[in-house]
Amino acid sequence: MRRLLIAGVVTACVAVLVVIALVIAAVVRGGQVAIPALPAPLKPEECNIKIGSDTAELTLEQGQHSSTIAAIGFLRGDGVRGVTVALATALQESKLENTPGGDRDSVGLFQQRPSQGWGTPAQLADPRYAANAFYRRLETVDNWQSKPVAQAAQAVQRSADGSAYAGWEPEATTLATAYSGQTAGAVTCLTRNSHSTSALGEDLRRDLRADLGSAASFALGPGNAAGVPSLRVSAKPAGADLQTYRRIEFWLVAHAQEYRVATVAYRDVKWTATDGTWKALPTADPTGHIVVTFT
Known part of the structure; x- marks a missing residue:
């Protein structure tokens, strides 16, 4: 049994050496050795x-x-x-x-x-x-x-x-x-996987109210392909300043995984969960709502 094991190891080593020799020979002759490209590492959540x-x-x-x-x-x-x-x-x-x-x-x-x-x-x-x-x-x-x-x-x-x-x-x-909320884009999160209940909008509205009190009002918007409605959030009172809106935006971004939030958009900027960045929109939304979509 010991001899078989040693023989197997020797055979494997010889095979590796043969492969290395072939690669070296190809390089010396000016040939090209195809090396598979490594996939780009995923950014951490x-x-x-x-x-x-x-x-x-x-x-x-x-x-x-x-x-x-x-x-x-x-x-x-x-x-x-x-x-x-x-x-x-x-x-x-x-x-x-x-x-x-x-x-x-x-x-x-x-x-x-x-x-x-x-x-x-x-x-x-x-x-x-x-x-x-x-x-x-x-x-x-x-x-x-x-x-x-x-x-x-x-x-x-x-x-x-x-x-x-x-x-x-x-x-x-x-x-x-x-x-x-003093600075635009100060909070970004990247998330790919979400863990939540099916009552996404209702859970989010309940907990947002718990953390921000009566600083926000809500309305359901059009649904996505899966039938999950978007959520429109408005700061209260009417005419609230930009800093108040940013506080709500950043709360939504920081809780994105919990409530399966896919995007958060307000006026001319939009955050997306899958790349974790804020980007400028080509056309600003004049309604004054924060628009939240879900996965």
């Missing part, structure tokens, strides 16, 4: 956040959770500063992943503890509940707006090492500024 020269790369899950945290902070009126504190905290505590457990009885994005009065484990596993709980406590901290980010976060969390939040301040600031 992820979210890219960019403000000026500052960038952040997030997984789709991180993009979804960071968008929710930001939207709720803006809805509560805590502004870019408050959202920065919340995102720096969540980045340190969970890396923006909704973890089911942690140190002792810690739960969720902010690793909040039921034993410390934050809520039940089920409540804290809900990103919206967890974000609101964080902001409620932040808003009770005296002069939190003027405190360094790490100090404000520590006043809420009371962790073992409050200085750790400072390391996340640059990324949190980039995310908060992007989600505020």
Whole structure:
């Protein structure tokens, strides 16, 4: 058996050497050896956040959770500063992943503890509940707006090492500024696969309202080839500024995988899930709606 194995190995080696010799001979004679072209690598499914020269790369899950945290902070009126504190905290505590457990009885994005009065484990596993709980406590901290980010976060969390939040301040600031809607195209995500229920439009409308309150109104538009209707979103009140519309746009982009969003278009720009970019439209839509289509 051992001799057969050795013989097989020797035969295989000889075959490889023969192939190599033939290739070398062809090259020496000036012949061409056909080498199959490698397929271009697929771009990763992820979210890219960019403000000026500052960038952040997030997984789709991180993009979804960071968008929710930001939207709720803006809805509560805590502004870019408050959202920065919340995102720096969540980045340190969970890396923006909704973890089911942690140190002792810690739960969720902010690793909040039921034993410390934050809520039940089920409540804290809900990103919206967890974000609101964080902001409620932040808003009770005296002069939190003027405190360094790490100090404000520590006043809420009371962790073992409050200085750790400072390391996340640059990324949190980039995310908060992007989600505020100050800059066009600041939030892009690329997604190919979607995981959602069949009630796409209804789920999206429910959760968009939960994160942005009454800042948006909705109307169903024409369906696609599969019969799934598009969704038309308008900011409220009528005549809302461009920054408000961008906040809604970026929320939709960051949640695209969850709700099987294929495109988001507003006036003269359009984002597409499969290439993850914003592009100019040849003709602007004068209706003032954000038009959302689904896969």
